[in-house]
Amino acid sequence: MSTSIRIKAPKTARKGDVIELKALIQHKMESGYRRDEKGETIPRKILTEFVCLYDNEEIFRADFHPGVSANPILTFYTRATESGTLVFRWTEQTGEVFEDSTEIKVT
Amino acid sequence: MTPVVLNRRQLLLGASALGASAYALPVFGAGNGMEAAIKAMFGNGDIAEAKVKLTIPALSENGFSVPFEVEVDSPMTEDNHVTKIAIFSERNPIPLIATYHLSPRSGRAKVNGRIRLAGTQNVHAIAQMSDGSLYRASANSFVTVAACIIL
Numbered sequence: 001m002s003t004s005i006r007i008k009a010p011k012t013a014r015k016g017d018v019i020e021l022k023a024l025i026q027h028k029m030e031s032g033y034r035r036d037e038k039g040e041t042i043p044r045k046i047l048t049e050f051v052c053l054y055d056n057e058e059i060f061r062a063d064f065h066p067g068v069s070a071n072p073i074l075t076f077y078t079r080a081t082e083s084g085t086l087v088f089r090w091t092e093q094t095g096e097v098f099e100d101s102t103e104i105k106v107t
Numbered sequence: 108m109t110p111v112v113l114n115r116r117q118l119l120l121g122a123s124a125l126g127a128s129a130y131a132l133p134v135f136g137a138g139n140g141m142e143a144a145i146k147a148m149f150g151n152g153d154i155a156e157a158k159v160k161l162t163i164p165a166l167s168e169n170g171f172s173v174p175f176e177v178e179v180d181s182p183m184t185e186d187n188h189v190t191k192i193a194i195f196s197e198r199n200p201i202p203l204i205a206t207y208h209l210s211p212r213s214g215r216a217k218v219n220g221r222i223r224l225a226g227t228q229n230v231h232a233i234a235q236m237s238d239g240s241l242y243r244a245s246a247n248s249f250v251t252v253a254a255c256i257i258l
Binding site: 018020026031033054056057060061062063064065066067068069070072073075076077078079081 | 161172194196200201203204205206207209210212213216217218219220221222223224242250254
């Protein structure tokens with residue numbers, strides 16, 4: 001499955017400002033409660049964790065369960081401290097990791 | 108198998124227990140063990156109905172993707188901030204939907220996302236503060252097409 005990740009974060013911010021971050025990933029989030037046309041349960045396959053790193057420091061984390069919709073989207077906030085890299089990392093229950101990053105310039 | 112015979116006292120006890128659970132969850136009852144799941148995560152402490160604001164649409168035409176927003180009234184300082192926000196369903200097969208971990212670096216205790224709802228129900232948000240205190244809120248959504256047929 002090809003997976004696309006989208007990040008929405010400001011390119012620049014003033015030091016101390018609270019900025020809005022948005023993360024979106026393409027993923028079925030197969031709940032394990034659906035059945036296929038033969039009536040067999042489709043095995044669960046979901047993303048279980050999302051982490052946002054700001055200059056390698058974890059600033060936000062989410063744990064997901066099957067109640068999270070397909071193509072999970074989330075919005076959260078952080079305080080702009082210094083220029084650096086924001087990493088958005090999703091982990092599937094299989095251990096597979098999907099990540100993307102963006103730079104922010106703080107003045 | 109031995110037949111179960113209840114005397115009057117046991118019947119009355121059972122009836123009052125039913126009454127108690129109906130009081131705790133007025134809409135559909137705790138069919139999925141949500142209150143137990145909340146206790147498993149946050150312990151037996153009191154959870155005040157304050158500080159948390161949970162917003163979901165009153166009518167969800169598609170239970171597979173219901174937007175929610177939760178905001179907690181907190182200054183988000185080193186001494187006083189939200190550490191955790193958890194979203195629970197009282198009707199989904201698994202009560203816990205998602206947990207969000209925050210810190211003073213969050214700046215603002217607000218999160219939103221999209222969840223699945225297996226039918227009309229109340230959704231609950233519980234927030235834990237840095238001093239360990241707990242707050243909660245709930246919101247109801249009428250779901251036209253449920254996300255999950257098997258309950």
